[in-house]
Every structure is written in structure tokens, then in C-alpha cells.
Amino acid sequence: MKQLLIISGKGGTGKTTLATAFIKLGQPSAFADCDVEAPNLHLLLEMPDLGKITDYYGMDKAGIDRDICVGCGLCATYCRFGAIKKQGNYYGIESIKCEGCGVCEYICPEKAITMEQVVSGKLKLYTTKDYIFSTARLRMGYGVSGKLVASVKKQLLDAVDQTVQTKEKHLVVIDGSPGIGCPVIASLSGVDMALIVTEPSVSGISDLKRLIQTAKIFKIALSVCINKYDIDRDNSNLIQQLCEDENIPMVGKIPFDTNAFEAAKNGRSVIDYNSGATEAIKQIWTNLIKQL
Amino acid sequence: MKIAVLSGKGGTGKTFVAVNLATAIPNSIYLDCDVEEPNGNLFFRTDIITTEIVRVKVPTVDQAKCNGCRQCVEFCKFNALAHIGNQLMIFDQICHSCGGCTLVCPEDALKEVDKPVGRVEIGRYGNRTIISGIMDPGEESGVPIITHLFKQINAQNRTQIIDCPAGSSCTVIESIQDVDYCLLVTEPTRLSLDNLKMVYELASLLNKPCGIVINKYSNTSNPIEQFCVANNIPILSKIDFDLRLAEICARGIIAVEDNENYQVAFSSLHQAILKEINT
Numbered sequence: 001m002k003q004l005l006i007i008s009g010k011g012g013t014g015k016t017t018l019a020t021a022f023i024k025l026g027q028p029s030a031f032a033d034c035d036v037e038a039p040n041l042h043l044l045l046e047m048p049d050l051g052k053i054t055d056y057y058g059m060d061k062a063g064i065d066r067d068i069c070v071g072c073g074l075c076a077t078y079c080r081f082g083a084i085k086k087q088g089n090y091y092g093i094e095s096i097k098c099e100g101c102g103v104c105e106y107i108c109p110e111k112a113i114t115m116e117q118v119v120s121g122k123l124k125l126y127t128t129k130d131y132i133f134s135t136a137r138l139r140m141g142y143g144v145s146g147k148l149v150a151s152v153k154k155q156l157l158d159a160v161d162q163t164v165q166t167k168e169k170h171l172v173v174i175d176g177s178p179g180i181g182c183p184v185i186a187s188l189s190g191v192d193m194a195l196i197v198t199e200p201s202v203s204g205i206s207d208l209k210r211l212i213q214t215a216k217i218f219k220i221a222l223s224v225c226i227n228k229y230d231i232d233r234d235n236s237n238l239i240q241q242l243c244e245d246e247n248i249p250m251v252g253k254i255p256f257d258t259n260a261f262e263a264a265k266n267g268r269s270v271i272d273y274n275s276g277a278t279e280a281i282k283q284i285w286t287n288l289i290k291q292l
Numbered sequence: 293m294k295i296a297v298l299s300g301k302g303g304t305g306k307t308f309v310a311v312n313l314a315t316a317i318p319n320s321i322y323l324d325c326d327v328e329e330p331n332g333n334l335f336f337r338t339d340i341i342t343t344e345i346v347r348v349k350v351p352t353v354d355q356a357k358c359n360g361c362r363q364c365v366e367f368c369k370f371n372a373l374a375h376i377g378n379q380l381m382i383f384d385q386i387c388h389s390c391g392g393c394t395l396v397c398p399e400d401a402l403k404e405v406d407k408p409v410g411r412v413e414i415g416r417y418g419n420r421t422i423i424s425g426i427m428d429p430g431e432e433s434g435v436p437i438i439t440h441l442f443k444q445i446n447a448q449n450r451t452q453i454i455d456c457p458a459g460s461s462c463t464v465i466e467s468i469q470d471v472d473y474c475l476l477v478t479e480p481t482r483l484s485l486d487n488l489k490m491v492y493e494l495a496s497l498l499n500k501p502c503g504i505v506i507n508k509y510s511n512t513s514n515p516i517e518q519f520c521v522a523n524n525i526p527i528l529s530k531i532d533f534d535l536r537l538a539e540i541c542a543r544g545i546i547a548v549e550d551n552e553n554y555q556v557a558f559s560s561l562h563q564a565i566l567k568e569i570n571t
Contacts, residue, residue: 009329011302011458016483037459038300038487059369080390096465096498100369101390140494143462146432178302178458179328182432185385201542203307203331210329213429231535232542261533265514267482 001160002292003172005034005191009207011178013197014227017260019175020044021271021281026289028171032156033135034187035177036121036148042135043267051126056136058120058147059100062093068112075104075113096141121148125155132159146182153187171292180214193221193292195251199228200235208239212246222248223291225284229253249291252284294452294471295565298495300487302458304477305507305531308541309561310455311335312548313475316558317451319419323441325467326457327410327425327434334544336422338415346425346440347406348389353380357401364393364402385432410437412444421450438466451562460490465498473569474500475528477507480514488516492525503528503568505561528564529557 004022006015016033019041023031033041062083064075069090076084076091083097084104093104105113120142126133134156138145156172174191177183188194194215198208208224215222224243229236236253243250259275270277297310307324311332314322324332351364351373358380365373365380372387373380384407394402410427423444425437434457445452456467468474474495478484488504495502504520509530520527531537540550547554 012304037461040483043483099388101392102369103390103392140460141497145461180429181328181434185432202334202544206331206334207329210429217430231538235542264483265481
């Protein structure tokens with residue numbers, strides 16, 4: 001089984017557009033949306049509203065029992081996240097700031113604090129005879145998303161283990177999230193290749209460099225493609241040069257195409273439109289399969 | 293006054309709106325809180341006046357004192373410690389700096405040391421101050437950098453424009469915690485709508501008033517306007533789709549300095565926000 005992850009550094013360069021196109025072209029047996037803070041793959045794939053939903057429990061949150069609290073304030077002194085505030089004679093937890101470390105529970109001399117499980121998101125799993133699709137949505141205000149990303153991948157791989165007999169030939173396509181922080185790092189683990197979708201802007205180039213640096217630390221094999229390459233050909237050439245210097249294969253360039261924006265507007269895949277971008281995406285897919 | 297610019301979905305034009313709004317407001321402060329991918333200064337290109345290294349506390353172990361009791365390993369909710377082959381191992385990158393391990397160690401074998409995780413750069417652009425948070429690649433969390441960044445401000449009634457990260461997690465929460473107003477930048481597409489709903493929910497959870505900017509607008513019916521009407525969220529600006537705008541942004545040019553129409557559009561946006569806050 002091979003895992004292909006699609007990431008970008010900068011947001012909005014076309015990760016989900018490409019993931020959708022690849023899923024339609026390659027018909028992989030399993031795919032996942034790891035952008036749990038802004039999941040969209042289910043929309044572009046026009047998934048029916050089925051799928052098994054399970055609660056995701058992230059980090060616990062502290063709770064103070066007012067009947068036991070004597071108002072000594074030790075918890076507030078030790079909390080590094082500013083999550084405990086004096087409220088009258090007692091102390092209270094500002095849930096949104098609590099990271100669930102448990103230091104307050106440990107330090108409280110009265111045992112007035114307990115760590116409580118909270119639902120921090122929803123996981124969703126589609127299992128059909130043709131494919132497995134794993135996705136999730138972070139609950140707003142419940143912070144840390146890296147752990148949820150890891151759960152999306154685990155849910156996917158567990159389901160693959162249970163249902164797919166011959167894993168060797170199988171390909172898993174994973175739609176990632178923007179940035180270089182914890183959700184991206186969580187999505188990198190175990191992948192065979194990460195495809196970076198960039199665009200020829202000063203922002204795209206800067207973000208690409210930072211993402212390459214991050215992927216190198218975790219020793220991930222990379223490929224790069226440029227979306228809307230003809231918006232700025234000089235910048236596209238800079239990206240090409242950067243990839244040559246870094247020894248990263250350039251698997252394709254997609255022209256700017258108003259059909260792509262039309263497609264996004266209507267929540268459809270660009271692959272369903274007959275356009276210049278479609279041919280380029282097909283070529284990228286072929287090149288990626290070779291790389292993998 | 294503090295105005296946050298956020299979007300949920302990436303690439304809708306947060307940095308474009310934040311940079312141009314800050315440029316349209318004399319004497320403003322622009323804060324780049326997208327510390328994973330900070331791009332604001334690719335447009336301002338200021339000389340950096342000061343650079344501050346941001347450090348967090350992480351544990352270090354004195355292996356000679358460690359007796360392998362594993363109390364720290366069991367305590368750490370972030371799995372940043374492991375005891376493997378008679379050695380305590382510490383995974384700095386996923387440590388949340390809570391200090392718990394040093395508290396529970398009965399042998400006094402753990403100490404906290406400073407570890408750099410990024411930097412804050414401050415520069416000037418005319419009469420504006422540009423502050424950028426930059427996380428080191430390989431680090432997991434940008435939150436400490438954002439916290440540090442806000443400490444650098446000497447506001448004196450200056451308008452602050454806060455360019456937020458994409459998404460809707462802890463770094464976004466940290467960025468909008470103390471703001472007066474949230475400007476949500478979106479595109480007139482179905483994909484953006486879903487993500488817009490998420491950040492709108494987040495901002496509402498923090499009791500922040502919100503207004504919408506529709507970027508890449510075209511004069512056809514779109515789901516964003518229906519959502520805004522239904523939820524009574526004001527649409528403060530519509531920026532028409534314009535290929536030339538994409539081209540100048542790709543080169544790092546500030547639109548309000550390139551074209552008077554954008555100067556007018558962003559000044560009106562500023563006035564519209566002021567009106568919203570004061571009513």
C-alpha cells in the first residue's frame with residue numbers, strides 16, 4: 001500500500017481540487033481529508049450524507065468543584081496557559097485556554113480539580129464496496145488539531161486493514177492542511193510521498209521553502225507541481241530552479257483556468273469540466289504514479 | 293482598536309486584505325500572526341529594526357539522577373516523554389511547556405531550559421509598524437510566538453490589523469482572543485461557505501462582532517450572500533475578481549499603492565468597520 005499526501009504550505013493553492021481530481025482519475029480504494037479545521041473534500045466529491053460518525057475526544061479539560069475549592073490560588077499560579085482566573089472567592093477554568101496538561105489537578109491540595117473528557121470533534125467514516133473515506137471536523141473552540149489528524153489517518157488505515165485483502169497494489173490519497181505546524185506534521189507520518197501544490201507568487205514561494213524545510217526534517221519524499229503557473233512565469237521559473245537545486249521532481253504545471261474557479265463556485269470538480277487544467281492534472285497523475 | 297482578519301479556508305485573501313487595509317490606515321500596526329507561513333512582509337519589505345527570539349521552556353534530564361520510575365512519562369498528556377532502554381527520552385517538538393514533568397519527578401532529575409521556537413521581527417513602513425511572527429520549521433505550535441508578538445505592541449490608540457492563520461484551531465483562537473472586531477474574508481464559492489461557517493461559529497463563541505469581505509466577487513448569485521442575509525452578518529466589501537490583481541499580488545505589490553480604486557475600496561472598508569464597531 002502506498003500513501004500519497006497532498007500539502008501546500010500556503011492555503012488555497014488547489015490541494016482539494018487536485019485530491020478530488022486524483023480520486024476521480026485513479027479510483028483509489030481509500031482516501032482521507034486531514035484538513036480537519038476546514039474540511040472540504042466531502043463537498044467536492046459530492047459524498048452523500050451517510051457515513052459513520054463517532055465522537056472524537058481530544059485533550060481533557062480541567063474542572064473545579066466549587067464545593068471543595070478553598071480559593072488558595074495555587075492552580076492559577078502553576079497554570080502556564082492563563083486558563084485559571086479568580087472568580088469571587090473561588091477559581092474558575094477558562095475552558096478555551098485549557099490545554100489539558102493536568103498540572104492544576106496535580107497541584108491542588110484539596111483535590112478540587114478533575115480532568116474531564118470533552119468531545120473535541122467528529123470523525124466520519126464511509127465504507128462502501130468501492131472505497132473507504134475518512135474525514136473529520138474539529139469542534140470550534142477546542143484547539144489542538146494534530147491529534148485529530150492522527151485519528152483520521154488511524155481510522156482510515158484500520159478500516160483498510162479490515163476490508164482490503166491485497167494491500168500491495170493499493171493507493172491511499174490524503175488531502176492535507178495548509179501551514180507547517182502540528183496538523184501538517186501529523187499528516188506527514190507514514191506517507192510514501194507528499195505532493196506540494198504551489199503557486200507562482202511571492203507568498204507561494206516563501207511558503208514552499210518553509211514546507212520543504214519541514215518535510216526534510218521528517219525525511220519525507222517530495223514532488224512539486226505549480227498551479228496557475230502562467231499567472232507569473234518568472235516566479236514559476238524560480239520555483240522550477242528551486243526544485244532542481246533541492247533535487248525534488250517537478251511533476252507538472254497547471255495553467256490558470258476560469259473553469260476551475262467556476263467548478264469551485266458550484267462545488268464541483270474541475271475534472272468534470274473540459275478544460276486546459278484537466279489535461280495538465282491528468283499528466284501530473286501519470287507522473288506521480290511513476291514516482292510512487 | 294484591534295481588527296482581526298481571518299477566513300477558515302486558506303488562500304481566500306487574508307494577507308491581501310490585511311496588508312492593504314493596514315496600508316490604507318495611516319499610523320496603523322500590522323501584525324502577522326500566520327507564524328507558520330508569514331507573508332505580510334513580502335509586501336511591505338521593511339528593513340528589520342529589531343528581532344526577538346521566542347523561547348519556550350522544555351525539560352532536560354540528568355540521566356544520572358533518573359531512576360526510571362516513569363512518573364513523568366505517565367504524567368505527560370502530550371506524550372513528549374518516553375523511557376526506552378534505560379534512558380529517558382524527551383521529544384521537545386511536542387512538549388507544551390506545562391512544567392508538569394519537573395513537578396512530578398521525585399528525584400529532581402528534570403530541569404526546564406529555554407528552547408528557541410521562532411522569532412518576532414519588527415520593522416517600519418512609512419508611519420506604520422510591521423510586526424511578524426515566524427515559527428521555526430519543524431516546530432509543532434505557533435501559539436508561544438503569537439503570545440510573544442502581542443507583547444511587543446506599544447499601541448497608543450493606533451489601529452492594529454491582525455493577519456490570522458488559516459483554519460480554526462488554537463493559533464486562530466490565540467490571534468483573535470483580544471480583538472474588537474473580526475473581518476472574515478471569503479470567496480463566493482460553496483467550499484468557502486462551509487469554512488466561513490466554522491470561523492463565524494468560532495468568532496461568535498468568543499463574542500466577537502463580525503463582518504464579511506467577499507473576495508474574487510462576480511456578480512452572480514452565490515451562497516455566501518444568502519448565508520449573510522440569513523444570519524444578519526454585514527457584508528462590508530466586495531472585491532471583484534480581477535486577473536490583473538492576482539498578477540500584482542503574485543509579485544508582492546500592495547494594491548492600494550498601485551491603483552486608486554483599491555485605495556478607495558480599502559478606505560471605505562475601514563470606515564465601514566468603524567461604523568460597525570460604533571453602532
